[in-house]
Amino acid sequence: xxxxxxxxxxxxxxxxxxxxxxxxxxYGILAALSDPTRLTIVRQLAEHEEQCPFDFLDFSSKQNxxxxxxVLREAGLIMARYEGRNKFIWLRRDLIDDMFPGLLDGxxxxxxxSNP
Amino acid sequence: xxxxxxxxxxxxxxxxxxxxxxxxxxYGILAALSDPTRLTIVRQLAEHEEQCPFDFLDFSSKQNxxxxxxVLREAGLIMARYEGRNKFIWLRRDLIDDMFPGLLDGxxxxxxxSNP
Numbered sequence: 001x002x003x004x005x006x007x008x009x010x011x012x013x014x015x016x017x018x019x020x021x022x023x024x025x026x027y028g029i030l031a032a033l034s035d036p037t038r039l040t041i042v043r044q045l046a047e048h049e050e051q052c053p054f055d056f057l058d059f060s061s062k063q064n065x066x067x068x069x070x071v072l073r074e075a076g077l078i079m080a081r082y083e084g085r086n087k088f089i090w091l092r093r094d095l096i097d098d099m100f101p102g103l104l105d106g107x108x109x110x111x112x113x114s115n116p
Numbered sequence: 117x118x119x120x121x122x123x124x125x126x127x128x129x130x131x132x133x134x135x136x137x138x139x140x141x142x143y144g145i146l147a148a149l150s151d152p153t154r155l156t157i158v159r160q161l162a163e164h165e166e167q168c169p170f171d172f173l174d175f176s177s178k179q180n181x182x183x184x185x186x187v188l189r190e191a192g193l194i195m196a197r198y199e200g201r202n203k204f205i206w207l208r209r210d211l212i213d214d215m216f217p218g219l220l221d222g223x224x225x226x227x228x229x230s231n232p
Binding site: 026027028030031033034035036039099100101102103105106107109110111113114 | 142143144145146147149150151152155215216217218219221222223225226227229230
């Protein structure tokens with residue numbers, strides 16, 4: 001019989017494909033952000049160190065969120081890590097700010113001002 | 117026999133469809149800008165009061181430019197006017213800056229810094 005709490009050590013580390021820095025383009029980033037749900041995800045991630053996919057279920061279904069996270073991840077905007085059964089997602093703010101200085105700040109500020 | 121120079125007064129005014137202000141969204145703008153040629157057009161327009169389509173033939177074919185101008189126009193980013201046979205295009209900087217303050221500045225600055 002299994003103990004009530006288990007540490008999921010048997011699970012193989014789940015890993016995603018991430019773009020190399022040279023494959024991250026401003027066009028890919030803008031395309032990824034040109035969707036209301038994904039822009040909402042990025043706005044919310046920008047206000048937190050990291051979040052669980054669960055935190056976004058108000059905005060979209062689990063299936064749609066999985067797709068949106070994939071698009072954001074492949075554009076170079078987010079990363080994920082696993083801790084046991086929990087998944088944590090964060091915005092790659094340092095990378096994007098380094099590659100495209102002022103892009104995220106300008107964008108997030110513009111959205112905040114306009115409240116679309 | 118026609119005189120060598122004619123003023124094209126017989127031509128009906130050519131007009132395009134432009135979105136209403138409430139139909140211009142940040143998502144549409146980001147989608148329109150998520151293309152290398154269109155971003156190049158916008159960068160160049162940002163440095164001039166207005167330009168002729170001819171000025172962009174280094175970046176793309178006439179046919180492709182027509183498509184790109186249409187996408188930018190329908191996103192609310194550019195306007196065009198005709199003067200005789202000449203067409204002039206300009207960036208709707210005032211409108212975009214008013215609707216999404218800092219968006220274009222942040223974007224153009226980020227591109228300049230990153231030189232993609």
